[in-house]
Amino acid sequence: MLEKTIDQVLDKLVSHHQDKIALHDSERSITYFELGNEVNKLANLLQTFDIEVGDRVALWMENSIEFVVAEFAIAKIGAVRVPMNTYLNKKEILYRIHDSHSKLLIYHQSLLENQEKLQIEHNCITLNEAELKEKVGNASANYHKPQINPDSNVTIMYTGGTTGKSKGVLHTHKTILSIVYSETYELEIERGAILLHTTPLPHSAGYFIMPGMLRGGEQYIEKGFDPQRFCEIVEDKQITFAFLVPTMIYMLLDYPELKQYDLNSLNTIVYGAAPMAQSRVKDAIETFGPILMQIYSQAEVINQTTILTKEEHEDALNVSEHRLSSCGRSIIISEVQIVNERDEVCSPNQVGELITKGPHMMIGYWNLPEETNDTIKDGWIYTGDMAYKDEYGYIYLVDRKKDMIITGGFNVYTTAVEKVLFEHEAIKQATVIGVPDEKWGESIKAFVVSHTENISEAELINHCKTKLAKYEVPKSIELIKELPLTPYGKIDKKLLRTAYWKDSNRQVN
Structure with missing residues (x-):
């Protein structure tokens, strides 16, 4: 099973489920057969841009059928896809393009404000969705693939960078198919499942598409x-x-x-x-x-x-x-x-x-x-x-490991403090960070979102005192309307910490 490539598995799925509806998005629906044809057309088009085995192709696209087609087409020609979350800012996008040395960027124009342009400094072709549709429409669906090894690289997935610089995680056809087969089994996806995707496909959600297809499923893709x-x-x-x-x-x-x-x-x-x-x-x-x-x-x-x-x-x-x-x-x-x-x-x-x-x-x-x-x-x-x-x-x-707070020589795990905060009936969301403290090195600070305005910092601190060791109790608790999130839906502790550590000799990431 693992001695195949992603495109070989896709071709078999297209053959097995030809007339079934594979994907829906806000614009259209396509069958498995139509998906296979579109993948072949885009694969042929990519090769006209001199995209060869091992070259990187970056994707900055909203959740859509086009995104799925692009991922499969890149894999089919033996190139390496670099999926990028739509919530990333332009600086973060440019970093990933430059770091991966991507040869081509396929993107949705709607992600750029006021039709601005991406100033890409190295040799990278850009192609927005309108250009993509026009060029793919004229391409042939007859495709002859190059020889690709299951151990060949297939994706660079950048980390969220919540504790430091974002890193490109390198996976092969074999490692990705291991994930696909495992998910199909572990998540108990049944034959004919109907799946809904509302989280960003360039992140974890995109890896549920193929398990759904393995079961002949029908999948709905939402932009958010x-x-x-x-x-x-x-x-x-x-x-x-x-x-x-x-x-x-x-x-x-x-x-x-x-x-x-x-x-x-x-x-x-x-x-x-x-x-x-x-x-x-x-x-x-x-x-x-x-x-x-x-x-x-x-x-x-x-x-x-x-x-x-x-x-x-x-x-x-x-x-x-x-x-x-x-x-x-x-x-x-x-x-x-x-x-x-x-x-x-x-x-x-x-x-x-x-x-x-x-x-x-x-x-x-x-x-x-x-x-x-x-x-x-x-x-x-x-x-x-x-x-x-x-x-x-x-x-x-x-x-x-990097979020652990050391205060007065004691290790404090933030999740233990957050768990106690959640036990208070007024708390909707909570997160905890360490901030500089001249006496203790770090002190504990909490940020909370409450169900009600009738709650005070003193009441929450007293609540913590009844359930935590003295050194684990937050020194301060700030009530805010919402917690900042990373593009991947996680609470952005790094952003919260920046305001407190930016002028410190010791920088906590």
Whole structure:
């Protein structure tokens, strides 16, 4: 199975499901056969731009059928796709184009304000969607592919850069197909599934497209998330599968009209990409039923490290609600260990760094050999995530290694403080960072979004004092209207920290 390339698998899927509808977006719908033809046409067009095996092609496109066609066409000619999130600013886009030495950029003109131009300094051709449609329309659908090895590079996926400079994560046909096959199994995608995609396809969501196709599924692609639109599509199209980040689930739970819609067709809601408060997981299960499934991973091992299944969510409610705060147990193809600073396996309930390996792991960071060697050691990926494993094998994330706060010589895990804040009934969202402190080195500062205005900083600090050690209690709590998010839907702690550390001799990223 792993000795194939992505395009070979696509060709077989097109052959098996020719007349079935494959994809819908806001503009149109296409069958599997039509998808195969469009991929072949674009593959032929790309070669007229002298795009060869191993060349990089950057994609800055909104969620659309064209994005999916472009990803498959790039893979088909043996080139390397560089997908870029639409929420990135122009500086971040240019960095990724230049760093990857992309030879071609395919983009949606609507992403540029006032029809501005991208000033690309190195030799890179740009092609917007109007030019793309015109040129593809005249291309042939008869395609003769070059020889491509399953170990050939196929994508550079840039990290969110939440704890430092964004790095290009390099994957091959073989590692991506390992992820695709694993997702199809682990996420229990059934034959004929109807999938809804509302999160950015250049990130984690894009890797659910092919598993859906493996099951002959029909997939709806939305440009973004809106709770009303989500409910309307689920009810009208009888959606069975959706991937949501926690902030989207919060928006649905808080949507006043939610109960007016029939969402019973949904049998799977996968969530991940950021921590979700235990209380809100419980609310979601009570609202949607036992259909939640959590995945934990990072770009280096896309979407596939641990899983908390639907049954395990339900069991947690009956056995131990605390388990709802777990990210689950390791998936079948991954090995996961928690190790201390001497690389010794930790005892149950002892905090250490989570390391993992499997056939789906990246081969390295693009043009960053030192960072690659720091991350991949003896075949294991060192994730930088601090965690512990209980006696039943369930893993609990406690912090990013770089997010841990050291105050007065004590280690404070921000997720432990955030969990206590979430236990207060007034709190809707919360995050915690370390800020400079002359006496303690760092002090703990929290930012919260509340359900009500009738809450004070003093009340929240007193709440924390009843549940946390003295050194874990926030020194200050700021009530704000909303928390800043990264383009990938995670709380942007790096941005929050910048205001406090920019003038400090010690820079915390």
